[in-house]
Amino acid sequence: MDVHPVVVVGLGAMGSAACASLAARGAPVIGLDRFSPPHDMGSTHGGSRVIRRAYFEHPDYVPLLRRAFRGWNELESRTGLACFHRVGVLLIGGAESDVLRGSRQSADRYDIPVRHLDPDALAVAFPQFSLPETMYGLLEPGAGFLVPENGVQGHLEIARRYGADLRYGTRVLGLEADDQGGVVRIENGEIRAARIVVTVGAWVDHLLPSLRSRVEFAPQLKHIVWFLPRDVAACSAGRMPAWVMDDGGACGDGLYYGVPAWPGQIGPAGVKVGFHGPGAPVDPDNGDRGPDAAVVTRFERDVHGFLPDVLDGPSAAATCLYTMSPDRHFVIDRLPGSSAVVFAAGFSGHGYKFAPVVGELLADLALQGHSNIEAGFLSLDRFSAGTGSAV
Numbered sequence: 360m361d362v363h364p365v366v367v368v369g370l371g372a373m374g375s376a377a378c379a380s381l382a383a384r385g386a387p388v389i390g391l392d393r394f395s396p397p398h399d400m401g402s403t404h405g406g407s408r409v410i411r412r413a414y415f416e417h418p419d420y421v422p423l424l425r426r427a428f429r430g431w432n433e434l435e436s437r438t439g440l441a442c443f444h445r446v447g448v449l450l451i452g453g454a455e456s457d458v459l460r461g462s463r464q465s466a467d468r469y470d471i472p473v474r475h476l477d478p479d480a481l482a483v484a485f486p487q488f489s490l491p492e493t494m495y496g497l498l499e500p501g502a503g504f505l506v507p508e509n510g511v512q513g514h515l516e517i518a519r520r521y522g523a524d525l526r527y528g529t530r531v532l533g534l535e536a537d538d539q540g541g542v543v544r545i546e547n548g549e550i551r552a553a554r555i556v557v558t559v560g561a562w563v564d565h566l567l568p569s570l571r572s573r574v575e576f577a578p579q580l581k582h583i584v585w586f587l588p589r590d591v592a593a594c595s596a597g598r599m600p601a602w603v604m605d606d607g608g609a610c611g612d613g614l615y616y617g618v619p620a621w622p623g624q625i626g627p628a629g630v631k632v633g634f635h636g637p638g639a640p641v642d643p644d645n646g647d648r649g650p651d652a653a654v655v656t657r658f659e660r661d662v663h664g665f666l667p668d669v670l671d672g673p674s675a676a677a678t679c680l681y682t683m684s685p686d687r688h689f690v691i692d693r694l695p696g697s698s699a700v701v702f703a704a705g706f707s708g709h710g711y712k713f714a715p716v717v718g719e720l721l722a723d724l725a726l727q728g729h730s731n732i733e734a735g736f737l738s739l740d741r742f743s744a745g746t747g748s749a750v
């Protein structure tokens with residue numbers, strides 16, 4: 360049986376970028392996906408994803424973000440697809456907000472242009488928000504939002520241009536691999552590969568069960584809700600940036616975030632709002648994935664609290680999957696015991712913006728066994744063997 364140099368399993372955000380990077384370097388790649396990407400069955404749909412560099416989650420992500428920003432620019436110029444809308448990102452929070460504090464630290468350390476807004480300046484600059492007088496703002500004008508469907512399509516288009524063999528509707532049933540190579544089992548046969556890249560999002564536990572002894576990934580169901588603008592100008596790109604609201608827990612243990620209405624919007628029209636916080640556990644293959652009316656009602660109550668006059672009621676709702684890692688940081692590494700397999704998982708609701716650099720990193724690991732991209736903080740080493748907890 361032929362041995363293929365590289366097989367990529369899962370062609371969503373990360374797998375499509377890995378295929379593009381591998382194929383552009385001349386590696387013969389087969390890419391497999393059980394659906395037909397871009398699709399709305401995983402984690403990469405809904406028309407928009409916030410992208411910013413003043414990263415409150417950890418400053419170590421900033422060098423990766425710099426590279427990712429270059430990657431998005433390149434993807435746009437190579438495909439002509441509008442992937443990145445530079446409408447700015449506004450972070451809102453109180454004096455004690457970890458979101459503002461962490462973002463300021465990253466901005467200072469890496470010299471990222473941001474504008475600090477005291478409560479008065481915030482009220483003047485963004486009058487569509489109704490906020491307590493204790494809220495501050497941090498505006499990153501060079502940030503904005505990405506269009507995930509265009510990103511996946513663009514990366515797959517690049518991969519195809521360089522000769523990648525992309526097979527949709529092909530579900531991988533299992534993998535066997537050691538350090539030399541492996542076998543990918545599909546419904547009507549198997550494919551032998553020297554290197555296997557696994558980027559299956561919320562299905563990672565299904566395909567790499569051996570990882571469970573090191574780290575448990577938890578898929579969660581997340582809601583997104585669209586509101587039609589009552590004041591169109593106040594809710595549109597230009598006057599409204601993408602935003603993240605740290606209300607200090609007033610609306611629960613998480614952050615509401617939103618993306619303005621924009622011309623050529625993909626999916627439902629209007630301002631899109633999500634909640635970045637704990638979600639209901641879900642098995643991606645079973646159970647009801649439809650939006651829950653009670654959650655939509657909560658969004659309506661909370662969002663009208665801080666955007667009271669400019670939005671009508673919810674006009675559409677959908678769900679999407681987060682794959683949480685125990686510490687909410689990504690896990691990108693080789694599979695213990697079978698280094699022919701590299702994987703990227705646990706993007707914990709903030710990974711999309713990194714797709715181009717994750718693609719490069721996976722291509723490095725698959726082709727060279729190591730990478731010069733500084734992403735050691737995302738390796739499996741931080742979880743001790745047998746406990747699944749961060750060390």
Ligand SMILES: Cc1cc2nc3c(=O)[nH]c(=O)nc-3n(C[C@H](O)[C@H](O)[C@H](O)COP(=O)(O)OP(=O)(O)OC[C@H]3O[C@@H](n4cnc5c(N)ncnc54)[C@H](O)[C@@H]3O)c2cc1C
Pocket residue numbers: 368369370371372373374391392393394396400401402403405407408409410529530531532558559560561562566581582583633679680681703704706707708709710711712713
């Ligand atoms: C509501 C929501 C809001 C978000 N907001 C942001 C944001 O603002 N900014 C940000 O940066 N990130 C955000 N994220 C996170 C980001 O979208 C995800 O981290 C990212 O899209 C995950 O990509 P992935 O490649 O891991 O998974 P996916 O894109 O889901 O790809 C996995 C692929 O694997 C395929 N697959 C699975 N099993 C198999 C199999 N057995 N055989 C073959 N194929 C298989 C699936 O069909 C799928 O195409 C958000 C996520 C959600 C859900």
